Amino acid sequence: MQQIISSFNSTLNSSNTNSVRRLGINSNHWYVVARSNEVNKTPISVKVWHQSIVLYRDSTGKVVALEDRCPHRQVKLSHGQVINDKLECAYHGWQFNSRGECAAVPYLAANQKLPSCQIRHYPVTEQNGFIWLFPGNEAPKTEPMGVPEWDHLNYIATVSVINTQAHYSYLIENLMDMYHGHLHQDLQAWAEASLQNIDEDENSIHAHYTAQSYYRIDKIWSISQLFFPSLRRLHPEPLDVSYIYPHWVSTLGKDFKIYCLLCPVSETQTKAYLIHFTSLNAFWRLHKLPIWFRRLIKNSLFGSAQKLLDGLVIQDIKMIEEEQQAFLQNSAIKNYELNRALVSVQKLMKNQLKS
Numbered sequence: 001m002q003q004i005i006s007s008f009n010s011t012l013n014s015s016n017t018n019s020v021r022r023l024g025i026n027s028n029h030w031y032v033v034a035r036s037n038e039v040n041k042t043p044i045s046v047k048v049w050h051q052s053i054v055l056y057r058d059s060t061g062k063v064v065a066l067e068d069r070c071p072h073r074q075v076k077l078s079h080g081q082v083i084n085d086k087l088e089c090a091y092h093g094w095q096f097n098s099r100g101e102c103a104a105v106p107y108l109a110a111n112q113k114l115p116s117c118q119i120r121h122y123p124v125t126e127q128n129g130f131i132w133l134f135p136g137n138e139a140p141k142t143e144p145m146g147v148p149e150w151d152h153l154n155y156i157a158t159v160s161v162i163n164t165q166a167h168y169s170y171l172i173e174n175l176m177d178m179y180h181g182h183l184h185q186d187l188q189a190w191a192e193a194s195l196q197n198i199d200e201d202e203n204s205i206h207a208h209y210t211a212q213s214y215y216r217i218d219k220i221w222s223i224s225q226l227f228f229p230s231l232r233r234l235h236p237e238p239l240d241v242s243y244i245y246p247h248w249v250s251t252l253g254k255d256f257k258i259y260c261l262l263c264p265v266s267e268t269q270t271k272a273y274l275i276h277f278t279s280l281n282a283f284w285r286l287h288k289l290p291i292w293f294r295r296l297i298k299n300s301l302f303g304s305a306q307k308l309l310d311g312l313v314i315q316d317i318k319m320i321e322e323e324q325q326a327f328l329q330n331s332a333i334k335n336y337e338l339n340r341a342l343v344s345v346q347k348l349m350k351n352q353l354k355s
């Protein structure tokens with residue numbers, strides 16, 4: 001198999017490669033625009049592919065997503081406040097309901113009707129600790145991908161936010177190309193990746209690598225390997241990475257699962273949430289303990305991989321942003337590619353724009 005991979009030696013021609021760097025998004029998917037704990041009664045502004053959107057919670061706790069634009073004078077509604085579940089513009093106090101309709105104007109004369117102006121409202125749902133938004137014009141036909149481990153008592157979560165001045169294709173290619181473990185050698189995340197095979201369909205690519213993992217979570221104390229490098233021992237594990245448009249999921253052996261939930265902002269800016277889970281599935285004795293105690297363990301170990309995850313993000317962002325800058329300076333320059341998973345990734349990104 002190694003020979004097959006080694007013999008695969010393609011250079012992506014420059015026009016193909018470069019066009020990916022200006023691709024838009026397929027907006028008929030669910031994107032992750034915020035963490036649940038970022039949204040409350042005070043409006044916040046988020047951006048998905050050039051669309052400014054205001055988020056707030058109503059009195060029942062439900063999240064509302066509206067176009068962040070007052071139709072009166074085009075200022076941002078996110079400067080305003082929520083009054084009786086309606087979003088009030090900061091400028092003249094017009095109010096908008098959760099469907100984006102103008103519901104009140106404080107100085108409306110008795111002989112005047114409410115203006116018929118309406119702003120866009122978006123399908124939005126809260127699931128597994130994140131706010132999922134559907135920016136497409138069609139009605140959603142699918143459910144958000146979700147992150148089931150977020151609520152599962154056997155998984156310890158760590159979250160790192162990626163904010164990078166680069167097109168989302170650079171981020172996805174970074175995440176799908178496990179040969180870049182070279183960059184993270186000092187952080188000891190994984191080593192010796194070798195691509196074995198790829199499964200793909202129109203919405204996803206699953207690249208299967210073999211690799212060496214530094215961590216083995218088989219005793220409860222072994223979680224301390226996340227903090228103490230001297231406890232780590234290299235051993236072989238399967239390393240699977242999946243691009244499930246527009247998001248990314250990875251597993252390293254049975255002990256680790258990582259998600260990258262995307263929110264592309266523009267051709268040169270991408271936001272994403274990287275979520276690392278350490279599995280406690282191996283500890284059957286733990287599973288017999290009372291739920292409240294297991295929840296206490298889960299909550300108190302939250303963020304235990306923070307240093308590792310933040311370190312990986314810093315190193316990746318540096319490379320991704322340099323790639324973006326090089327492209328902006330000379331978009332005709334040619335890349336060379338040896339990893340066939342990336343050929344599939346670029347093809348899928350382009351095909352998503354045709355569908």
Ligand code: FES
Nearest residue numbers: 070072073089092
């Ligand atoms: S600009 Fe929003 S109420 Fe006037």
Ligand SMILES: [Fe+2]
Nearest residue numbers: 180184312316
């Ligand atoms: Fe990385």
